[in-house]
Amino acid sequence: MIREYADTPVDPAFLDRALANAVRAPSAGFSQGWAFLVLDQPADIETFWEVTTSPGELPDSWLRGMRTAPVLIIPCSSKAAYLNRYAEPDKGWTDLDEARWPVPFWHMDAAMASLMILLTAVDEGLGACFFGIEPAYERATRDAFGIPDDFDPVGAISLGHRLPDESPSGSPTKRTRKPQADVVHRGRWTS
Numbered sequence: 208m209i210r211e212y213a214d215t216p217v218d219p220a221f222l223d224r225a226l227a228n229a230v231r232a233p234s235a236g237f238s239q240g241w242a243f244l245v246l247d248q249p250a251d252i253e254t255f256w257e258v259t260t261s262p263g264e265l266p267d268s269w270l271r272g273m274r275t276a277p278v279l280i281i282p283c284s285s286k287a288a289y290l291n292r293y294a295e296p297d298k299g300w301t302d303l304d305e306a307r308w309p310v311p312f313w314h315m316d317a318a319m320a321s322l323m324i325l326l327t328a329v330d331e332g333l334g335a336c337f338f339g340i341e342p343a344y345e346r347a348t349r350d351a352f353g354i355p356d357d358f359d360p361v362g363a364i365s366l367g368h369r370l371p372d373e374s375p376s377g378s379p380t381k382r383t384r385k386p387q388a389d390v391v392h393r394g395r396w397t398s
Contacts (some may be wrong), residue, residue: 209334211272212367225327232320235312240288242358244281258347272385281357284317317361331342334369337362
Protein backbone atom coordinates (compact mmCIF):
# COMPACT_ATOMS: atom_id res chain seq x y z
CA MET A 208 0.00 0.00 0.00
CA ILE A 209 1.73 3.11 -1.31
CA ARG A 210 0.79 6.43 0.24
CA GLU A 211 2.95 8.91 -1.67
CA TYR A 212 3.38 9.28 -5.40
CA ALA A 213 5.62 10.93 -7.98
CA ASP A 214 4.04 13.59 -10.18
CA THR A 215 4.51 11.41 -13.29
CA PRO A 216 1.24 10.79 -15.20
CA VAL A 217 -0.20 7.29 -15.34
CA ASP A 218 -0.40 5.77 -18.82
CA PRO A 219 -4.08 5.52 -19.90
CA ALA A 220 -3.30 2.08 -21.38
CA PHE A 221 -2.40 0.88 -17.87
CA LEU A 222 -5.72 2.19 -16.53
CA ASP A 223 -7.58 0.36 -19.30
CA ARG A 224 -5.68 -2.87 -18.49
CA ALA A 225 -6.31 -2.53 -14.74
CA LEU A 226 -10.04 -1.99 -15.31
CA ALA A 227 -10.19 -4.86 -17.82
CA ASN A 228 -8.69 -7.10 -15.14
CA ALA A 229 -11.10 -5.76 -12.52
CA VAL A 230 -14.20 -6.71 -14.50
CA ARG A 231 -12.85 -10.24 -14.87
CA ALA A 232 -12.96 -10.81 -11.10
CA PRO A 233 -15.42 -13.42 -9.86
CA SER A 234 -18.91 -12.40 -8.83
CA ALA A 235 -21.67 -14.42 -7.19
CA GLY A 236 -24.05 -15.68 -9.85
CA PHE A 237 -22.02 -13.72 -12.39
CA SER A 238 -24.02 -10.74 -11.12
CA GLN A 239 -21.22 -8.29 -11.92
CA GLY A 240 -22.80 -5.72 -9.64
CA TRP A 241 -19.85 -3.38 -9.64
CA ALA A 242 -18.92 -0.11 -11.26
CA PHE A 243 -15.74 1.97 -11.17
CA LEU A 244 -15.54 5.75 -11.12
CA VAL A 245 -12.15 6.81 -12.52
CA LEU A 246 -10.85 10.22 -11.50
CA ASP A 247 -7.78 11.07 -13.56
CA GLN A 248 -8.23 14.78 -14.10
CA PRO A 249 -6.68 17.15 -11.51
CA ALA A 250 -9.95 19.04 -10.99
CA ASP A 251 -11.87 15.80 -10.29
CA ILE A 252 -9.19 14.58 -7.89
CA GLU A 253 -9.23 17.91 -6.06
CA THR A 254 -13.02 17.71 -5.83
CA PHE A 255 -12.71 14.24 -4.30
CA TRP A 256 -10.38 15.50 -1.58
CA GLU A 257 -12.58 18.55 -0.96
CA VAL A 258 -15.69 16.44 -0.39
CA THR A 259 -13.97 13.73 1.68
CA THR A 260 -12.15 15.95 4.18
CA SER A 261 -13.38 18.55 6.64
CA PRO A 262 -13.05 22.20 5.59
CA GLY A 263 -9.85 23.68 6.97
CA GLU A 264 -8.53 20.26 8.01
CA LEU A 265 -4.76 20.27 7.82
CA PRO A 266 -3.62 17.10 6.12
CA ASP A 267 -1.54 14.78 8.25
CA SER A 268 1.39 12.94 6.66
CA TRP A 269 -0.88 10.16 5.42
CA LEU A 270 -3.35 12.49 3.72
CA ARG A 271 -0.65 14.79 2.39
CA GLY A 272 0.99 11.82 0.65
CA MET A 273 -2.28 10.34 -0.64
CA ARG A 274 -3.23 13.66 -2.22
CA THR A 275 -0.24 13.29 -4.57
CA ALA A 276 -1.87 10.36 -6.43
CA PRO A 277 -2.58 11.29 -10.06
CA VAL A 278 -5.44 8.75 -10.30
CA LEU A 279 -8.23 7.72 -7.97
CA ILE A 280 -10.68 4.91 -8.66
CA ILE A 281 -13.86 4.59 -6.62
CA PRO A 282 -15.16 1.01 -6.78
CA CYS A 283 -18.89 0.75 -6.16
CA SER A 284 -21.18 -2.20 -5.50
CA SER A 285 -24.85 -2.72 -6.27
CA LYS A 286 -26.86 -4.82 -3.83
CA ALA A 287 -29.82 -4.62 -6.21
CA ALA A 288 -27.83 -6.34 -8.96
CA TYR A 289 -27.32 -9.36 -6.71
CA LEU A 290 -30.81 -9.49 -5.28
CA ASN A 291 -32.31 -9.22 -8.78
CA ARG A 292 -29.91 -11.79 -10.24
CA TYR A 293 -30.78 -14.36 -7.59
CA ALA A 294 -34.51 -13.83 -8.18
CA GLU A 295 -34.05 -15.00 -11.79
CA PRO A 296 -35.41 -18.47 -12.72
CA ASP A 297 -32.00 -20.18 -12.93
CA LYS A 298 -31.23 -19.27 -9.30
CA GLY A 299 -34.52 -20.45 -7.85
CA TRP A 300 -35.33 -17.63 -5.46
CA THR A 301 -38.55 -15.80 -6.13
CA ASP A 302 -38.06 -12.73 -3.97
CA LEU A 303 -35.40 -10.14 -3.20
CA ASP A 304 -34.84 -11.10 0.45
CA GLU A 305 -31.29 -10.20 1.39
CA ALA A 306 -31.53 -12.33 4.57
CA ARG A 307 -30.41 -15.33 2.48
CA TRP A 308 -26.98 -13.78 2.03
CA PRO A 309 -24.60 -14.78 4.83
CA VAL A 310 -22.39 -11.78 4.01
CA PRO A 311 -22.85 -8.93 1.51
CA PHE A 312 -21.31 -10.55 -1.55
CA TRP A 313 -21.91 -7.33 -3.53
CA HIS A 314 -19.25 -5.64 -1.38
CA MET A 315 -16.98 -8.69 -1.40
CA ASP A 316 -17.05 -8.97 -5.17
CA ALA A 317 -16.29 -5.25 -5.56
CA ALA A 318 -13.37 -5.80 -3.17
CA MET A 319 -12.09 -8.71 -5.28
CA ALA A 320 -12.31 -6.55 -8.38
CA SER A 321 -10.41 -3.84 -6.48
CA LEU A 322 -7.70 -6.36 -5.63
CA MET A 323 -7.33 -7.05 -9.36
CA ILE A 324 -6.58 -3.34 -9.86
CA LEU A 325 -4.05 -3.41 -7.02
CA LEU A 326 -2.32 -6.49 -8.42
CA THR A 327 -2.20 -4.97 -11.90
CA ALA A 328 -0.50 -1.92 -10.40
CA VAL A 329 2.09 -4.14 -8.69
CA ASP A 330 2.73 -6.03 -11.95
CA GLU A 331 3.24 -2.69 -13.72
CA GLY A 332 5.64 -1.46 -11.02
CA LEU A 333 3.21 1.25 -9.92
CA GLY A 334 2.00 2.06 -6.46
CA ALA A 335 -1.56 1.80 -5.20
CA CYS A 336 -3.53 1.97 -1.97
CA PHE A 337 -7.09 0.92 -1.13
CA PHE A 338 -8.63 3.12 1.53
CA GLY A 339 -12.07 3.82 2.93
CA ILE A 340 -14.34 6.80 2.44
CA GLU A 341 -15.69 7.87 5.81
CA PRO A 342 -19.47 7.41 6.06
CA ALA A 343 -19.87 11.12 6.88
CA TYR A 344 -18.54 11.97 3.39
CA GLU A 345 -20.40 9.35 1.34
CA ARG A 346 -23.35 11.58 0.40
CA ALA A 347 -21.06 14.44 -0.65
CA THR A 348 -19.02 11.99 -2.75
CA ARG A 349 -22.18 10.66 -4.43
CA ASP A 350 -23.45 14.16 -5.12
CA ALA A 351 -20.12 15.49 -6.42
CA PHE A 352 -19.72 12.69 -8.96
CA GLY A 353 -23.29 11.62 -9.72
CA ILE A 354 -23.01 8.14 -8.18
CA PRO A 355 -26.52 6.68 -8.32
CA ASP A 356 -28.20 5.54 -5.11
CA ASP A 357 -28.28 1.90 -6.24
CA PHE A 358 -24.45 1.82 -6.13
CA ASP A 359 -22.46 2.14 -2.92
CA PRO A 360 -18.85 3.36 -2.88
CA VAL A 361 -16.86 0.66 -1.08
CA GLY A 362 -13.70 2.76 -0.81
CA ALA A 363 -11.16 4.36 -3.10
CA ILE A 364 -7.94 3.28 -4.76
CA SER A 365 -5.10 5.72 -5.27
CA LEU A 366 -2.75 4.95 -8.17
CA GLY A 367 0.50 6.40 -9.38
CA HIS A 368 4.21 5.98 -9.79
CA ARG A 369 5.96 5.05 -6.57
CA LEU A 370 8.50 7.35 -5.06
CA PRO A 371 11.76 5.68 -4.08
CA ASP A 372 11.55 4.20 -0.60
CA GLU A 373 13.86 6.46 1.41
CA SER A 374 13.23 4.61 4.62
CA PRO A 375 10.71 1.95 5.48
CA SER A 376 7.56 3.26 7.11
CA GLY A 377 4.06 2.19 7.91
CA SER A 378 2.60 -0.76 9.76
CA PRO A 379 5.15 -3.40 8.63
CA THR A 380 7.91 -1.48 10.41
CA LYS A 381 5.90 -1.35 13.63
CA ARG A 382 4.26 -4.77 13.55
CA THR A 383 5.53 -8.11 12.37
CA ARG A 384 3.59 -10.21 9.93
CA LYS A 385 1.78 -13.05 11.66
CA PRO A 386 3.35 -16.43 10.95
CA GLN A 387 1.40 -18.50 8.46
CA ALA A 388 1.04 -21.26 11.05
CA ASP A 389 -0.93 -18.85 13.25
CA VAL A 390 -3.52 -18.02 10.60
CA VAL A 391 -3.84 -21.18 8.49
CA HIS A 392 -5.82 -24.03 10.02
CA ARG A 393 -6.03 -27.40 8.30
CA GLY A 394 -8.92 -29.73 9.03
CA ARG A 395 -9.65 -28.20 12.43
CA TRP A 396 -9.13 -24.82 14.04
CA THR A 397 -6.22 -25.02 16.40
CA SER A 398 -4.62 -22.38 18.58
